[in-house]
Amino acid sequence: xxxxxxxxxxxxxxxxxxxxxxxxxxxxxxxxxxxxxxxxxxxxxxxxxxxxxxxxxxxxxxxxxxxxxxxxxxxxxxxxxxxxxxxxxxxxxxxxxxxxxxxxxxxxxxxxxxxxxxxxxxxxxxxxxxxxxxxxxxxxxxxxxxxxxxxxxxxxxxxxxxxxxxxxxxxxxxxxxxxxxxxxxxxxxxxxxxxxxxxxxxxxxxxxxxxxxxxxxxxxxxxxxxxxxxxxxxxxxxxxxxxxxxxxxxxxxxxxxxxxxxxxxxxxxxxxxxxxxxxxxxxxxxxxxxxxxxxxxxxxxxxxxxxxxxxxxxxxxxxxxxxxxxxxxxxxxxxxxxxxxxxxxxxxxxxxxxxxxxxxxxxxxxxxxxxxxxxxxxxxxxxxxxxxxxxxxxxxxxxxxxxxxxxxxxxxxxxxxxxxxxxxxxxxxxxxxxxxxxxxxxxxxxxxxxxxxxxxxxxxxxxxxxxxxxxxxxxxxxxxxx
Amino acid sequence: xxxxxxxxxxxxxxxxxxxxxxxxxxxxxxxxxxxxxxxxxxxxxxxxxxxxxxxxxxxxxxxxxxxxxxxxxxxxxxxxxxxxxxxxxxxxxxxxxxxxxxxxxxxxxxxxxxxxxxxxxxxxxxxxxxxxxxxxxxxxxxxxxxxxxxxxxxxxxxxxxxxxxxxxxxxxxxxxxxxxxxxxxxxxxxxxxxxxxxxxxxxxxxxxxxxxxxxxxxxxxxxxxxxxxxxxxxxxxxxxxxxxxxxxxxxxxxxxxxxxxxxxxxxxxxxxxxxxxxxxxxxxxxxxxxxxxxxxxxxxx
Numbered sequence: 001x002x003x004x005x006x007x008x009x010x011x012x013x014x015x016x017x018x019x020x021x022x023x024x025x026x027x028x029x030x031x032x033x034x035x036x037x038x039x040x041x042x043x044x045x046x047x048x049x050x051x052x053x054x055x056x057x058x059x060x061x062x063x064x065x066x067x068x069x070x071x072x073x074x075x076x077x078x079x080x081x082x083x084x085x086x087x088x089x090x091x092x093x094x095x096x097x098x099x100x101x102x103x104x105x106x107x108x109x110x111x112x113x114x115x116x117x118x119x120x121x122x123x124x125x126x127x128x129x130x131x132x133x134x135x136x137x138x139x140x141x142x143x144x145x146x147x148x149x150x151x152x153x154x155x156x157x158x159x160x161x162x163x164x165x166x167x168x169x170x171x172x173x174x175x176x177x178x179x180x181x182x183x184x185x186x187x188x189x190x191x192x193x194x195x196x197x198x199x200x201x202x203x204x205x206x207x208x209x210x211x212x213x214x215x216x217x218x219x220x221x222x223x224x225x226x227x228x229x230x231x232x233x234x235x236x237x238x239x240x241x242x243x244x245x246x247x248x249x250x251x252x253x254x255x256x257x258x259x260x261x262x263x264x265x266x267x268x269x270x271x272x273x274x275x276x277x278x279x280x281x282x283x284x285x286x287x288x289x290x291x292x293x294x295x296x297x298x299x300x301x302x303x304x305x306x307x308x309x310x311x312x313x314x315x316x317x318x319x320x321x322x323x324x325x326x327x328x329x330x331x332x333x334x335x336x337x338x339x340x341x342x343x344x345x346x347x348x349x350x351x352x353x354x355x356x357x358x359x360x361x362x363x364x365x366x367x368x369x370x371x372x373x374x375x376x377x378x379x380x381x382x383x384x385x386x387x388x389x390x391x392x393x394x395x396x397x398x399x400x401x402x403x404x405x406x407x408x409x410x411x412x413x414x415x416x417x418x419x420x421x422x423x424x425x426x427x428x429x430x431x432x433x434x435x436x437x438x439x440x441x442x443x444x445x446x447x448x449x450x451x452x453x454x455x456x457x458x459x460x461x462x463x464x465x466x467x468x469x470x471x472x473x474x475x476x477x478x479x480x481x482x
Numbered sequence: 483x484x485x486x487x488x489x490x491x492x493x494x495x496x497x498x499x500x501x502x503x504x505x506x507x508x509x510x511x512x513x514x515x516x517x518x519x520x521x522x523x524x525x526x527x528x529x530x531x532x533x534x535x536x537x538x539x540x541x542x543x544x545x546x547x548x549x550x551x552x553x554x555x556x557x558x559x560x561x562x563x564x565x566x567x568x569x570x571x572x573x574x575x576x577x578x579x580x581x582x583x584x585x586x587x588x589x590x591x592x593x594x595x596x597x598x599x600x601x602x603x604x605x606x607x608x609x610x611x612x613x614x615x616x617x618x619x620x621x622x623x624x625x626x627x628x629x630x631x632x633x634x635x636x637x638x639x640x641x642x643x644x645x646x647x648x649x650x651x652x653x654x655x656x657x658x659x660x661x662x663x664x665x666x667x668x669x670x671x672x673x674x675x676x677x678x679x680x681x682x683x684x685x686x687x688x689x690x691x692x693x694x695x696x697x698x699x700x701x702x703x704x705x706x707x708x709x710x711x712x713x714x715x716x717x718x719x720x721x722x723x724x725x726x727x728x729x730x731x732x733x734x735x736x737x738x739x740x741x742x743x744x745x746x747x748x749x750x751x752x753x754x755x756x757x758x759x760x761x762x763x764x765x766x767x768x769x770x771x772x773x774x775x776x777x778x779x780x781x782x783x
Contacts, residue, residue, distance in 0.1 A: 179697070181566040189701075220699055224568070243701075244700060255736065272526070278743075404700050
């Protein structure tokens, strides 16, 4: 395979489609939807990269993956080197290759997007990362000599894992504390198997363990150990304990049986494998008609899960329009293919129940786009008198989360904003010297890759701090919300 | 892994396990609980820490065998182990600083009341415990509570102590006056009845709630309860709340959410025991929210 194609030749190659399970089959199983590029498709797609001198795609990546470099190595048939290059920039490429919103990040910046379709960077990242997962023995572990410095990381989600990888490679001794019984955070409790197989998370975690990262599960920082105790035992601390408490709508009927937060619904199915009940002991209610409230990735994960659990009618109820859904484009497309129904410009006003307090329906009101709000999107305005009832037996509330006070309430010196999120400076340092924070506990609910970007930046800052090159600043500016 | 160090059957339904958990044993406070997952396929279930031995590094879990998960837990023998224990979780009990407290325990709730009584006693509060059971053999933790103050035992059939519910005895104690707080843990109807007794007297009443819970860290919201019309999460805001403000009807109703599934899990476990895995393709349970059939034939884990 030659890497020396002319630009004209490269331009003539159309974007390759990723093989996927047919919608009718996948709507009733939990196996991964996308099947991944074959070697042939991957090499062909990689050749579409024009190897720009000033690659804009890299700037579009929150962790700054050197995209042209790993694609060039791939076209040269040097897949091990491509993997090494990718892993150097991104601690969890098999994850991000599957869950990143590439269409608003790297692929949005790709020059080929201006006239046609961008290079399928996400699918290629996934291909190389999957090769790396299955050929671990061919990838040497590169690690700096031990520094003798000890770092505690709170939370083993994408942010914590990324920071752990970066710090371990720099020779620091890293211990991650995870509250749940399995490492991975949202990657194991939140994102479903059909989008991110749990085996992949396990393998990515295993790679970090080989780097020397220790992970202690069932340790709840704020309860089992307090933050001051961690500070006393470690040279630095990185807090990445995640999103936290689910928000509810504050409408009547939310405590009826059959109403879930998306966190609970997904945790039952993903972390506790309730879809395999009774082989696994944790149950989840199976509804015939499931209404999921919200328009983000979590809402789509929930509604597609409901479909796979046998719901004949799996519905999204979203108060804005399709164009304003924050979910990844591919997930919306996949959900449509799987027969998910979308009720746009629809807002819930009450959850209805029967005399036994089981959910029977969702009373909604139609909305219309009004004047733009502070996010620039049209503010949805209720249409008077347009109330109607969507019959359903399960309601899943997927409208976001608020900061979990479990850790922060046990350390009053830690500066928080008015929503309870931890305030950090541009280096990710909190108001406590040597204590850094990132991911959703700083941003409020965001994405896997932004959390990873925080982890990477924090790791660099922690490394500088430990070498005495970073001084604590007045913590005030929150991290940029890419 | 957390080794089971000792096992004692307290009555036909209730078993005490002393399990290794050194850190939790060191720092647990009255009212706190742990989340326990026995094995890889098990549920995560919340259990109050009934006692702790910081020297041995063990905590006591008192478990009522109700469903499949709890039956499997109480079947554990010394030398066997629990896979995961996380904690201590929940806010510690708000102990009154001085005066006279009445601790009311019903059934397995008596084990939950025990650490509260311990905490009160340790700070010099006078403790009267009122504990109940169906009959003599169902009364637990009597000896332990006697070390902390007066104990009034009540049995439904009068086979031991006073005949009748704990609330009758509580009424008598309250009538004597001088009660500064009541701590009540037991079945929902008992806690509701205790709160109904103390409300008109204005006696501060704290109850410990046991809603369905998964993570125990505030993440899932499954344990939400209504307290004074506000939504609270028992795992992080509780598990103890002002007994006069709890919506007991809702709590009791939500506890029944998975009843069909619990029955099915039990039936399935029993079928597997007797007949092997090939006969586990179960009919769906009745009701609007029937448990679906397993996606694939269930196998013995």
